[in-house]
Amino acid sequence: MSGATTARPTITPLTGADADLLVAAARAAAEAAGVTVSVTVLDAGGHLLAFRRDERAVLISGETSTRKAFTALQLDAPTADLVDAVQPGGPFHTLPTALDRPLLFIAGGLPVHRDGRLIGAIGVGGGAPDQDHGFAAAALDALVQDVF
Template sequence: MSATAVTPLTSADAETVIAAARAAAEAAGVPVSVTVLDAGGHLLAFRRDDGAVLISGETSTRKAYTALQLDTPTADLVDLVKPGGPFHTLPTALDKPLLFIAGGTPVHRDGRLIGAIGVGGGTPEQDHSFATTALEELIR
């Protein structure tokens, strides 16, 4: 039995994500970095706004990677890695660039994971909102 092929995340999709996240951030007056990864965790697109804090490039990429690897928005993981949480040791147990701060979200098409979005530069709540807005624009 063969699985139905799912269209992967494309460069055009990535540009849609970047534009939507940046528009949402610009409307809020927040310069950000936006990272889009494909299903294999490879960089598909990246954009850092003028004036975005330098670390936002790294955080946006790590948020996207975390959302991809765990197939969960990073906002949903924050409490799980706090002291006493069920995955408290996960951030240090693996030699991977995971970051458990809101702003990363997986991207699905036809029920399959095809990539992830990461946004950094604002507060965690802002970054999550910008990533969610970008995802909504993509799946329209």
Template structure:
């Protein structure tokens, strides 16, 4: 007998909490960012670009979130896998929808199940990863 436990999906309130937490973390270091939150199906739940954030950060935050969602892993852990000598070096160009292997994308789990992802762009990769991780950790 199989038992399946329903897991609550990522809500718009969750998404807003993630965006606010990531932006607060970035503000404490003086970094202007864009933040994207996707649900488990890859659909946009929330997006915010700070006034001073570079324009490309909107695109990078979205691609980072999508990559983290599709591979169910933080993008920071995937960077070495797509280098020319890495086992997945052709993955960035293998799909119609572009993946981005730069730190700043983090999957969101609830009760051990993947329910979405967050992507942060605008700071240095390590900063973006820290802001995204901080946001995910703030989601209770």
């Protein structure tokens, strides 16, 4: 057995500053559209890095933003792409009830990647699903422009 090991490149994890930028960018996109939202950012381990609910946003938006982020993180996929998968006959039909922590298959959750690796997720709730997806996507665009 050889003593040589192959070094893996170090990937910078999602930082608090990254999370703050994601929240601010998502909120700015929502504000520009006249929508009040909640935004949740989780790290790769599913731990909360940032959360903000506009005081005028519906109360449930805090829960939906968090569940969307968690779902996007766990399945490493945009929640908008998973909606059909939980319909009767879909491959994930029973998944929403199979876990202790509830998943939410509504558009608005996106995984966050850096150098091809999953480092976290963002979830937005409060607008229509397509709007929430767009606000989360705008936040990811802002992160890419700021970091890369």
